[in-house]
Amino acid sequence: MSDLSSAPARVQGSVRIVGAGLLGASIGLALRAKGVDIILDDASPSQLRLAIDYGAGRAAEPTDDPSVVVICVPPDVTARVIEAELAAFPRAVVTDVASVKLEPYRALLERGVDLTRYIGSHPLAGRERGGAISARADLFLGRPWVICRDAETPAWALSQVEGLALDLGTIPMEMTPDEHDRFVALVSHTPQLVASLLAAQLQDAEEGAIQLAGQGLRDTVRIASSAPELWVQILSANHAEVLPVLEQLSSDLASVISALRDPEVPGARRTIADAIAAGNTGVARLPGKHGQNRRFASIVVLLDDRPGQLGALFTELGEIGVNIEDLRLEHSPGANIGLAEVQVLPEVKQRTVDDLESRGWRIAEV
Ligand SMILES: NC(=O)C1=CN([C@@H]2O[C@H](COP(=O)(O)OP(=O)(O)OC[C@H]3O[C@@H](n4cnc5c(N)ncnc54)[C@H](O)[C@@H]3O)[C@@H](O)[C@H]2O)C=CC1
Numbered sequence: 001m002s003d004l005s006s007a008p009a010r011v012q013g014s015v016r017i018v019g020a021g022l023l024g025a026s027i028g029l030a031l032r033a034k035g036v037d038i039i040l041d042d043a044s045p046s047q048l049r050l051a052i053d054y055g056a057g058r059a060a061e062p063t064d065d066p067s068v069v070v071i072c073v074p075p076d077v078t079a080r081v082i083e084a085e086l087a088a089f090p091r092a093v094v095t096d097v098a099s100v101k102l103e104p105y106r107a108l109l110e111r112g113v114d115l116t117r118y119i120g121s122h123p124l125a126g127r128e129r130g131g132a133i134s135a136r137a138d139l140f141l142g143r144p145w146v147i148c149r150d151a152e153t154p155a156w157a158l159s160q161v162e163g164l165a166l167d168l169g170t171i172p173m174e175m176t177p178d179e180h181d182r183f184v185a186l187v188s189h190t191p192q193l194v195a196s197l198l199a200a201q202l203q204d205a206e207e208g209a210i211q212l213a214g215q216g217l218r219d220t221v222r223i224a225s226s227a228p229e230l231w232v233q234i235l236s237a238n239h240a241e242v243l244p245v246l247e248q249l250s251s252d253l254a255s256v257i258s259a260l261r262d263p264e265v266p267g268a269r270r271t272i273a274d275a276i277a278a279g280n281t282g283v284a285r286l287p288g289k290h291g292q293n294r295r296f297a298s299i300v301v302l303l304d305d306r307p308g309q310l311g312a313l314f315t316e317l318g319e320i321g322v323n324i325e326d327l328r329l330e331h332s333p334g335a336n337i338g339l340a341e342v343q344v345l346p347e348v349k350q351r352t353v354d355d356l357e358s359r360g361w362r363i364a365e366v
């Protein structure tokens with residue numbers, strides 16, 4: 001991370017950010033760390049002041065002449081703000097980060113707006129809670145940044161948006177607005193709905209069931225804390241692409257329901273096994289923890305629920321010369337132990353387990 005912030009910024013000139021919430025303030029924080037002049041604007045004066053207080057940028061001045069404008073407002077006002085910013089700053093390239101790309105693009109075309117200086121963007125990174133208060137400079141590190149340009153996009157404009165994406169530590173990926181919306185329907189919009197619908201089943205669950213909830217459920221429902229106001233906009237705007245994914249899911253679910261009505265019926269067990277096996281094949285395609293390109297090995301350490309345990313674990317890992325690549329903590333309310341899942345390089349895993357055990361640490365699952 002220090003390498004990224006110490007490298008000089010690729011984006012040239014001042015960057016104006018409209019919408020100083022989670023995305024806007026996070027972009028501001030990351031670019032300011034590279035010395036970029038960040039101008040913030042927001043329809044809400046209190047959000048604007050908060051983002052400035054957090055160090056995400058400065059208030060706009062009448063003499064501002066930004067070279068890039070990044071629009072980070074809710075999807076349903078994105079097209080209107082793009083149009084206004086293109087008109088207000090005739091030398092700037094204008095981009096936006098809305099989670100849907102086709103609807104704002106179509107709306108602008110229908111209004112006859114000249115889109116030569118507009119390039120749609122979408123960083124595939126976020127958090128469940130919006131607002132500048134949730135902003136983080138490292139929000140985008142290693143995540144894809146979709147860029148939707150067209151044949152008329154000038155090279156200077158593309159290079160500014162690519163520079164912005166690289167300055168934020170993302171991986172720029174070019175695609176059309178149609179492709180983008182079809183892809184995110186599968187990998188972002190449907191998962192949000194499924195997580196929400198599953199988590200909704202917990203609302204009236206018995207307390208005993210809630211106490212048993214483990215990491216599997218938490219992994220599956222994390223994004224269920226997302227804001228309904230934002231998601232109703234995203235899902236309505238992309239309904240045409242989300243619908244076929246949901247219909248396929250509904251048909252697969254109906255098959256499993258039918259098999260579970262009577263698992264003794266010939267073929268029923270196979271339907272259930274096929275559903276789980278198809279999931280194995282799907283998840284194996286994902287880079288990261290459960291799928292291909294798995295970079296790190298996982299060690300789960302049991303921690304007594306008392307002060308200093310985590311610090312002691314870190315210190316001892318340092319003493320045995322092991323770098324922590326990633327870390328996840330799990331602590332169920334009422335339990336007097338916690339679990340620290342430490343990711344290390346695969347080649348040091350066995351040595352780490354042996355050294356930790358010889359020092360008295362309990363390894364839960366290797
Ligand atoms: N939340 C997430 O995880 C992600 C969100 N996005 C996209 O980023 C955009 C912003 O989302 P968040 O930062 O999460 O929302 P947010 O609610 O944290 O921030 C949006 C900000 O826009 C301001 N705003 C609303 N209308 C405005 C207008 N007409 N002019 C100026 N400011 C206005 C609001 O006052 C608010 O401060 C959305 O289009 C969303 O689809 C993209 C990737 C991830």
Ligand SMILES: O=C(O)C(=O)Cc1ccc(O)cc1
Binds near residue numbers: 098123125188223
């Ligand atoms: O929290 C996560 O994992 C997300 O996937 C957040 C997110 C929400 C909306 C987007 O358009 C992109 C990313």
